Amino acid sequence: MAIKRNGTNESDGAGVHDGSTGELVDASSGDLAASLPESLSIAISLPTTVHAAPEDELAVAIVEIPVNPGAVEVTQPTTTSIDVVQPATTSISVVSEESVIVPLPESDGKNYTRRNRRDGEVSTTPETASMLTADRLIEKNHKRRTAPEGGWNAFVYAVTFHLVNRGDSPKVRARKELEARIDKQFVGGARFVPVLTRKGGVGKTTVTALLGMALADAREDRVIAVDANPDRGTLSERVNKQTRSTVRDIVTLAPTITSFNDFSTMVSRDDTRLDILASDTDPLLSEAFDENDYNVVADLAARFYSLVLTDCGTGIVHSVMRATLQRADSVVIVSGGSVDEARLASETLTWLEANGYGDLVKNAVVAINTATQGTNLVKLEEIEAHFKSRVREIVRIPYDPQLAAGSVIDYATLKPLTRASARELAALVMDGLPVRQGA
Known part of the structure; x- marks a missing residue:
């Protein structure tokens, strides 16, 4: 070990020279520490440490020469220079209003239209691609009329x-x-049309059946005629009976009727697809059919049918009549051809006006049954002129032997004039019904 003292290297020995006197001082003496200078530097040279990779690392090394982690060469990072190019300045030129617009090339007028040109005629100038339209190239298949x-x-x-x-x-x-x-189509719920008059025996039930058959025969939806006569109505006798159920059964079983199939088992249907709901056959029970019962039947009928006709009784002050008129969208008044029958039909209109149903009177249709007695003795034209001053339309129902029999009506075998009158009555009634509910 060499000791450097004041820039002079001395050999390692038993003593140390005193820097101030030059004498050799005994290192073993106790004055060695006191004789040492304040500043002393010692330089020691150590051997370089060499890291040797273990054999197990060399066995799995990827490269043949393993990396010596003890000697990592650090390279000085290089400096990369980026040249920034100044974008070129874009100049926008403003065209003054005095710029000259180049006109389109002149044409003969046939280059852009084929008007006044026959099929296959060649244009004098080249056509553009827009001239090849589907209307020009595809042959139209005209629909053949029925x-x-x-x-x-x-x-x-x-x-x-x-x-x-x-x-x-x-x-x-x-x-x-x-x-x-x-076949007028409606929006909303069912339409109610009561058929009424103050006098019995004028063919009110027959007119109800005829109207319902004409409607059901021409329309695709469901039509029902309800016999609401509290005095033993006969509407169900105008078709072949298919059930013994009546309006009383509808009222009793109303909570269990949840579908059209349930309801249809209680009505009779004829060949025109008109459904008829019979009234009670027992007079004692029929008197019990009141306003509340009719509302139950009407609510159920409105769920499954588009048109509900009501064959009303002669007692217009009965509670059933009040419930019927409250739901009515239009009314049909039936009159006979005699003097007293026409007068009672006119009094029915007066009663309706006096009880707040003036709108129904203006929209009403009067059906004059010419098959009643005394028709040949009166002037039907005068009866029609009277009713035309009060209601919307008038229809004559002609005499037909099948109707006069008072039994089952076969709509297909009626006289052509009778069917035509029934269809005319149906059309006039439909004309007066609103397309939208409440309109």
Whole structure:
């Protein structure tokens, strides 16, 4: 070990030279510490430590020369310079209002339209791609009109191999227009139409059945006629009975009727798909059918039917009549052809006006049954003129032997004039019904 003292290296020995006197001082003496200078530096050279990788690390080394973690070469990071390019300045030129607009090239007027040009005609100038439209290139398939109905027009359509179609005959067109009026569509709930008069025996029940059959025959929805006569009505006898149920059964079983199938088991249906709900056959029970009972029946009928006709009794002051008129969207007044029958029908209108049903009177339709006695002795034109001053429309119901019998009505075998009158009555009633509920 070499000791550097004041810049002079001395050899290791038994003593140390005194720097101030130059004498050798005994190192073993106790004055050695006192003789040492205040500043003393010692330089020691150590051997370089070499790290040797174990054999197990060398066995799994990826490279042939293992990395010596004891000697890591640190490289000085290089400086990367980035050149920033100044974006070029974009100049916007403003065109003054005095700039000249280059006009489109002149054409002959046929380059952009094919008007007044026959198919296949070549344009004098080149056409643009927009001229190749579907209307120009695709052959239109014209829909063939439906085959005409009625006499001569149908014959001409057949002999010309469907080339000449003159359409339906005037008679057929009138029939289809009438059917369209009867098949009027509604928005909302059911429509109620009571048929009433103050006098019995004028054909009120027959008119109710005829009206219902004409409606059901032309319409696709459901139509029902309810016999609300508290004095033993006969509406159910106008069709073939299919059940013994009555309005009383509807009232009793109302909580259990949850579907149309449940309701349909209590009505009778004829060939026109008109459903009829019978009244009580026992006069003692029929008197018990009151306003509340009718409301129960009407509420259920409104759930399953679009049109509800009500065959009312002659007692217009009965509570059932009040409930019927409160639901009515229109009314049909039935009158006979005699003097007293026409007068009582007119008094029915007066009673309605006096009790707050003036709107129903203005919208009413009067059906004059010409099959009653005395019709041939009176002037029907005068009766019609009287009612036209009070109601919306008048319809004559002609005499028909099947109706006069007072039994089951077969709508298909009625006289053509009778069916035409029933259809006219149905169309007039539909004309007066609102499309929307409450309108």
